[in-house]
Every structure is written in C-alpha cells, then in structure tokens.
C-alpha cells in the first residue's frame with residue numbers, strides 16, 4: 712500500500728496563499744492587500760481585498776493620493792480586512808477566535824474592527840508601514856485587546 716503524501720503545504724501557507732490570491736484582484740496600483748479569515752477548525756470563512764465600495768466603479772476611480780481629500784483614494788477604499796468581514800454571510804459568532812491572514816499588517820481602523828469581530832490572531836506577510844503612527848496604534852490596539860500577531864513568510868516559487 713503506498714504511503715501518503717507528506718510534502719503538503721501547512722495550514723498557514725494555505726490560508727496565506729488564499730490571501731495572496733485575493734490581493735491579486737486589487738486594482739490599487741500602489742498597494743494590493745488580501746485577507747483570508749480561517750476559523751479554529753481550519754475552515755475558510757471569508758476572503759477580501761482592498762477595493763471600492765459597490766457602486767463606485769473601480770475602472771473610473773482615481774487611484775491616487777491627492778492633497779484634496781475628495782480626490783484621495785484612502786478616503787474611499789474599503790480595506791481588505793473589512794471586506795473579508797463584510798463578505799461573510801454566516802453568523803459573526805463563527806469569527807470568535809478565528810485567525811486573519813493578511814498580506815499587509817492591518818491599519819488601526821482594521822485592527823479595531825477585527826477585535827470587535829472576535830478575531831483572535833493576526834498573521835501577516837509584510838509590514839511596510841512598521842513604526843508609523845498608525846502602525847503603532849494598531850499594534851497597541853491588538854496588544855491591549857489580547858489579539859496576538861505574528862509574521863510569516865512564503866517560500867519563493
């Protein structure tokens with residue numbers, strides 16, 4: 712009888728690759744973010760990426776930053792983590808203790824939202840805004856609310 716395959720990818724890698732796949736849908740020319748929420752039974756609950764709200768056509772959208780807040784993408788884009796939570800069609804109870812896999816460390820607004828949704832752990836790939844005010848606030852929120860966070864990497868293909 713042949714033995715089982717043993718060189719399978721880990722759960723971490725599986726969920727992070729799902730987050731990366733979601734990020735590939737992002738139209739943001741500067742930063743593409745993907746999020747994948749997995750429950751404690753290794754089930755994917757939801758995925759999301761940074762994009763415009765429904766009704767705001769992402770083809771016509773000015774994808775840049777601007778001095779005038781009216782024309783700055785940051786004021787319109789829904790973050791990947793928020794989209795992953797909003798895309799979920801089940802009960803929010805399922806998010807209790809779940810892990811969110813994100814390609815970029817969550818901003819402080821997403822940190823608050825993730826905490827309030829019941830997320831227990833954040834696993835991230837990149838932390839390119841490490842040390843910025845927003846990033847420090849985000850880490851402060853997660854720490855004070857008992858949400859753990861850790862970085863992982865994906866092997867290059």
Ligand SMILES: O=c1[nH]c(=O)n([C@H]2C[C@H](O)[C@@H](COP(=O)(O)O)O2)cc1CO
Pocket residue numbers: 739741742743744760761762785788789790791792815816817818821840
């Ligand atoms: O937690 C996050 N989640 C998320 O989806 N984003 C998105 C919003 C923007 O579309 C983009 C950030 O753009 P930029 O790096 O040009 O400032 O990434 C950004 C963050 C944190 O910075």
Ligand SMILES: [Zn+2]
Pocket residue numbers: 790791792817818819820821822
């Ligand atoms: Zn955010």
